[in-house]
Amino acid sequence: MGHYDRSQILPSSLFFPKNCSPLSATQVSSKGFGQSRVLGYLFANSTIHQVPCIVAMQEDNTKLRIPHVLTVAGSDSGAGAGIQADLKACAARGVYCSTVITAVTAQNTIGVQGVNMVPEDFVAEQLKSVLSDMNVDIVKTGMLPSIGIVKVLHHCLKQFPVRALVVDPVMVSTSGDVLAGPSILAGFREDLFPMADIVTPNLKEASALLGGVQLETVDDMRSAAKSIHDMGPRNVLVKGGDLASSLDAVDIFFDGDNFYELRSPRVRTRNTHGTGCTLASCIAAELAKGSLMLSAVKVAKRYVGSALDYSKDIAIGNGLQGPFDHLLKLKSNVHNSCRPQVFDPSDLFLYAVTDSGMNKKWGRSITDAVKAAIEGGATIVQLREKEAETRDFLESAKACVEICRAYGVPLLINDRIDIALACDADGVHVGQSDTPASIARTLLGPEKIIGVSCKTPEQAHQAWVDGADYIGCGGVYSTNTKANNITVGLEGLKAVCLSSKLPVVAIGGIGVSNARAVMEIGVAALKGVAVVSAFFDRESVLNETRKLHALLKETTSSVK
Ligand SMILES: Nc1ncnc2c1ncn2[C@@H]1O[C@H](COP(=O)(O)OP(=O)(O)OP(=O)(O)O)[C@@H](O)[C@H]1O
Numbered sequence: 394m395g396h397y398d399r400s401q402i403l404p405s406s407l408f409f410p411k412n413c414s415p416l417s418a419t420q421v422s423s424k425g426f427g428q429s430r431v432l433g434y435l436f437a438n439s440t441i442h443q444v445p446c447i448v449a450m451q452e453d454n455t456k457l458r459i460p461h462v463l464t465v466a467g468s469d470s471g472a473g474a475g476i477q478a479d480l481k482a483c484a485a486r487g488v489y490c491s492t493v494i495t496a497v498t499a500q501n502t503i504g505v506q507g508v509n510m511v512p513e514d515f516v517a518e519q520l521k522s523v524l525s526d527m528n529v530d531i532v533k534t535g536m537l538p539s540i541g542i543v544k545v546l547h548h549c550l551k552q553f554p555v556r557a558l559v560v561d562p563v564m565v566s567t568s569g570d571v572l573a574g575p576s577i578l579a580g581f582r583e584d585l586f587p588m589a590d591i592v593t594p595n596l597k598e599a600s601a602l603l604g605g606v607q608l609e610t611v612d613d614m615r616s617a618a619k620s621i622h623d624m625g626p627r628n629v630l631v632k633g634g635d636l637a638s639s640l641d642a643v644d645i646f647f648d649g650d651n652f653y654e655l656r657s658p659r660v661r662t663r664n665t666h667g668t669g670c671t672l673a674s675c676i677a678a679e680l681a682k683g684s685l686m687l688s689a690v691k692v693a694k695r696y697v698g699s700a701l702d703y704s705k706d707i708a709i710g711n712g713l714q715g716p717f718d719h720l721l722k723l724k725s726n727v728h729n730s731c732r733p734q735v736f737d738p739s740d741l742f743l744y745a746v747t748d749s750g751m752n753k754k755w756g757r758s759i760t761d762a763v764k765a766a767i768e769g770g771a772t773i774v775q776l777r778e779k780e781a782e783t784r785d786f787l788e789s790a791k792a793c794v795e796i797c798r799a800y801g802v803p804l805l806i807n808d809r810i811d812i813a814l815a816c817d818a819d820g821v822h823v824g825q826s827d828t829p830a831s832i833a834r835t836l837l838g839p840e841k842i843i844g845v846s847c848k849t850p851e852q853a854h855q856a857w858v859d860g861a862d863y864i865g866c867g868g869v870y871s872t873n874t875k876a877n878n879i880t881v882g883l884e885g886l887k888a889v890c891l892s893s894k895l896p897v898v899a900i901g902g903i904g905v906s907n908a909r910a911v912m913e914i915g916v917a918a919l920k921g922v923a924v925v926s927a928f929f930d931r932e933s934v935l936n937e938t939r940k941l942h943a944l945l946k947e948t949t950s951s952v953k
Pocket residue numbers: 474565566567594595596632633634635642643644657658659660661662665666667668669670671672694697698701
């Protein structure tokens with residue numbers, strides 16, 4: 394709403410600077426807020442718009458207020474653009490998004506098959522509902538299908554001012570379908586642009602706004618940005634996603650004084666439907682968090698670029714322009730489709746744990762070791778590479794992920810949550826002195842597998858509380874793999890298994906000579922054995938794994 398300037402939203406936007414105690418701020422009122430007692434509200438007026446920015450504080454000083462974008466746009470049934478893109482973009486950027494729907498479209502990856510406008514007075518009713526109640530920070534507009542709807546929006550924004558207005562002047566979809574006719578141009582120019590903090594036309598829209606001039610080069614985009622700036626918005630971003638002559642995706646940002654040429658490599662993909670809506674929503678989201686305009690635009694462009702790159706090969710629909718994946722989640726489902734996502738305790742049956750020292754000694758690569766173990770019958774693999782350089786480890790881990798996925802065997806990383814995240818492993822195994830399982834769970838999310846090494850029932854209980862999926866218990870027998878490792882013996886193993894709510898895999902000095910004795914303790918929680926030396930400190934990993942696999946099969950059928 395003109396002059397968006399972070400410094401006007403005191404103090405330091407929505408967030409308290411480290412050196413400013415929230416409790417020392419003006420305490421205006423004390424009211425209940427949800428379940429928690431709020432100590433006060435802090436009102437800070439934007440000097441130009443007199444928009445109160447309200448920060449609610451709880452007794453423990455945590456802030457309840459979250460950044461909020463309202464999108465005023467059309468629904469896309471294919472969900473790649475419009476309201477649906479805006480919701481996903483805001484969710485991905487960690488901002489709340491409310492929605493005022495201006496039109497319902499029937500569209501897919503082929504084009505727009507139909508448009509049904511929402512009556513003006515009902516757009517007004519939605520706007521009033523949200524703006525009068527929900528502490529909107531930023532309004533972002535997309536498809537505004539009639540001049541009447543533009544007028545309604547203009548009126549509501551005067552009545553309920555917000556911190557900033559982002560206008561994506563949607564007119565023509567990339568498929569070439571008209572989403573708002575030329576009559577809308579007057580509404581943009583007269584009502585919305587003068588109050589807009591940024592306007593983000595694509596090439597066709599910029600051309601339409603300027604009476605149909607041809608825009609074919611980056612220089613043309615600069616002149617267009619300047620001419621559109623003359624129509625009143627604080628900032629203009631002319632988007633060059635559709636600039637055929639450029640290998641890069643070039644956008645021109647103009648703030649009235651300076652031009653900024655924002656370039657990123659053009660992602661080769663058909664999945665670009667909704668890039669414009671997403672970019673504008675992401676700009677709005679960053680502004681809602683308190684970013685300056687140019688930073689918001691840069692972050693938004695990077696976000697769109699990464700999402701396109703991530704989604705370049707996904708296949709949804711048969712048309713020329715597919716949607717992309719705002720939340721960067723779909724691809725991992727494709728990779729995992731040969732294997733259910735949930736952890737299956739029977740995977741602990743024959744657990745192979747690699748050791749870099751042993752691989753070096755026998756002149757094997759990690760990948761060869763892993764492949765041989767799986768071919769011999771290992772049902773889960775853990776990479777335990779204590780000495781490897783991070784960069785090398787990551788490369789090997791990525792290769793092992795591919796191998797394990799192909800065989801449908803889960804791959805875990807010992808200790809290194811960073812490596813597990815970077816190679817998209819199935820999970821981690823942590824020891825008592827590594828990152829606590831509860832933190833590993835927060836970092837890895839709800840689906841990844843987490844195992845914890847435990848020697849006692851107390852540790853096993855804690856692993857359960859922390860959200861682990863299984864525990865490794867040992868050393869059952871003494872081993873050279875771990876220095877100064879206390880041996881728990883079969884008795885210790887049994888005690889842990891009897892108390893554990895989680896499935897258990899036994900580890901430590903286990904091989905063909907003693908695996909039967911381990912499994913014969915006969916406690917239901919014990920699902921299998923984990924092996925390091927008896928596989929990897931041997932000439933043939935494949936043969937040793939096969940032998941133990943056969944023995945375990947025999948043992949478990951006789952134990953039952
Ligand atoms: N293939 C691509 N690779 C990288 N960035 C791209 C690509 N296509 C578009 N972009 C970027 O996406 C943003 C949106 O630009 P674009 O010109 O496609 O908007 P639009 O035509 O309004 O989008 P749509 O109508 O599909 O929602 C810009 O920052 C642009 O540079």
